[in-house]
Amino acid sequence: MFKQKIIGLIENASKLHEDEVNRVIEVPPSLNMGDYSFPCFVLADPKKDDEMWANVEKDFFKRKNPFEIASHLKDIIEKKLPKEIERVEVKGGYLNFFVDKNKLAESIINIGNNYGKVKVSNERVMMEFSQPNTHKAFHVGHIRGTSLGESISRILENVGNKVIRANYSGDTGMHIAKWIWCYLNFHKKEKLSDDESWIAGIYVDAVKRLSDDEGYQDQVNEINRKIESKSDKEINSLWKKSKDLSVKSWNKIYEELGTRFDRHYFESELEEGGKRIAKELEKKGIAEISDEALIVNLEKHGLGIWVLLRSDGTVLYSAKDLALAREKIDNQKLDRFVIITGDEQNAYFNQLLKTLDLMDMPKRDKYHHIGFGMIRLPHGKMSSRTGDNILYSEFKEELREVAEKSIRGKWPKLSNKEVEKRSLKIAISSIKYAFLKQDTNKLIVFDKDQAMRFEGNTGPYLQYSYARANSILEKSKSKKKVMISELSDLEIGLMNKIGRFPEVVVKGAETYSPSIVANYAYELSKVFNEFYHSSKVIGSKEEAFRLKLVDAFRKTLKNALYLLGIEVMEEM
C-alpha cells in the first residue's frame, strides 16, 4: 500500500533509478521481517553501467558488504521517515521496512469500490481469443481460451488500457463441406438448430461416415468446390444459414461465460487479402515456389517451411493470418495486439511472427502470441458422447449437476429455479477458476470433483467466503463510530493482504497472468477466514472497525474475482 513511498525513500538514499528499485524490492517471506524489503546485494557489486545506475556513487558501495550498505541506507532513511513508515531495520543484507499499522488501517477501511484500479498504461489493445470454427464443436479448450482472453482483457483494462475483444473463426474449408454433405444426405429431415451439440453432432457423424466408406470423399470434394465457387444456390444458402446458427450457438455460450466481442473476423473475408499478401511476398523474394506450392522457407531460423498457397493456388490459413495481421496493424487506432490460442499452435505462430519480421511489418514488436496448455481429464472421470473432445454443453451440464447436488444438500428450501440459477453460476465459476489459477502455458489435469469443492483453492470456496462476508455486513445494524484500537495479528494480516492488491494487479497485467490474481484471491480469502474464525465481529468492542475491515475484504475480493471474469453471488 505504501510501496511507492518506500521506493522513493530507497531511490533517494541510494541514488538508484526508481525502476531499478522497483525491480529489486520484494515482499519478505514472513510478516515479522517487515512489509517490504530491499536486498542490498546488488549495490555491493555495482558493475552495471546503464542509466539505472547513473547517479549511484559506485565507488562508495564497491566491495562493502551488504550489511554495511544496508546500515548506511538505514541511517539516511531514518532521518526523514514519513509517518506511514513505522521503522526500518537491517537484517543481513536486507533493509526491511515496517509500515505503520494504524496508518495502514486508516487507508484500508477507506478503500472504495474501485479499489485496485491503477493507471500505469494507456494503450489500445486488441485481444484475439476463443476462435471457434463454425460447424464444429466448442469444446473445453475453447473454454480455457475464452476464460483467459476475457480475464486478461479485464486485467489490462484495469490498469488503464482500452481493450478491443476480437474473435476469429474458420468458416470455409473441408470441414464445412463435410458438415454440409452429411446434413444434406443424412439429416435433412432434422430442423436446423442453434444448439451447439446438434451442430457438432453432424460434424462428428460426417467424420464417422467418411471413415466407414472412402467412396464418400468424392461427394464431399464436389461440395467443397461448390462452396468455393459459390455456384450452387442451395448450398450457398445452407452454408450461410448454418454458419449463422453456429454464431448464434456461441453467443449463448459467451453470455454464460460473461464475454462479449467487439469484432468478429471470418476466414472467408480474408481470402482475397491472403492471396494478395502471398503474391507480394513472392515478389519481394520472401516467399518462393516449391513443389508448386508457395512457401516461406524459415529453415535458416530453425522454423521449418511455412506454406502460404497450396499447389493449386488456393489460400491456406497462414496467408489469411498474415492478411489479418495487416488489417489489424493498419488500423491506426490500435497500439498492441495479443492473440491467444492453444499451444499446439506455438510453432505455427512462431512462423507467422518470423514472417512478419521478414516483412518489416510496422508495430511488429507489439504483436504477441500466447499459447495455453491443453485440458486433460483424469482417465475415466468424465464422459463424452462425441469422442475425444468434450463439448461445452456436456462439460457444463455435468458440473452443474454436481453443484446442484451440493446446493440442495446445503439449502434444501430453495426453489428449483433458484437452484438451477445458482448451480450454473457455481459451475461456471468453478471451471473458470480451475482454468485460470494455473500457469497459462501449463497443461491442466482437470478433476471435476476437486474443482467443485467448497474448500481448498477453488472457485466455490472464494464465492463462499464472499457470501459470508456479505452476510455479516447485512446482519449488523451498528452505527458506532470507528475506533482503531489495538490491532490483533489476524487483523494486521488481513489488512496487509488487502493492501497488496494493487501491486498484484500490476504484476498480472505485465505478465498477462490471471493466475497471479487467482492465487492472490485465494490467499486473501484464506487470511479472511482465519480472521473471521477467531475474531467475533458483531457484538464485539471493535465491531465498527471490524465491519469496515470485512467490507474492505469484500470489495477487494469482488474486484479480484471480477478480473478473473467470475461473478460474485451476494448469497449462495
Next chain:
RNA sequence: GGGCUUGUAGUUCAAUGGAUAGAAUAAAGAGGUUCGGUCUCUUCGAUUCCGGUUCGAAUCCGGACAAGCUCACCA
C-alpha cells in the same frame, strides 16, 4: 530424428535469482457445532539426475533422462 514447452510432497498446484520451498488434497491424530463449520489445530511428506555461472539457484546456462505439443499444402 529436429524444434518448442514442462519436470517440485502419494496426487493437483504455488514460489520478480534472495531469507526457514508455500498451499490444497490424501493419510494419521485432536478439538469444535456456527456473526452462514463444507470448520480449526497437530503430524507426515518434495525441488528428476550431473555439471556450470553467482555472495546466493526450484528459478539462469550446458548435458542426460522423462512427458506434452509440433515438424509442407488441416485450422
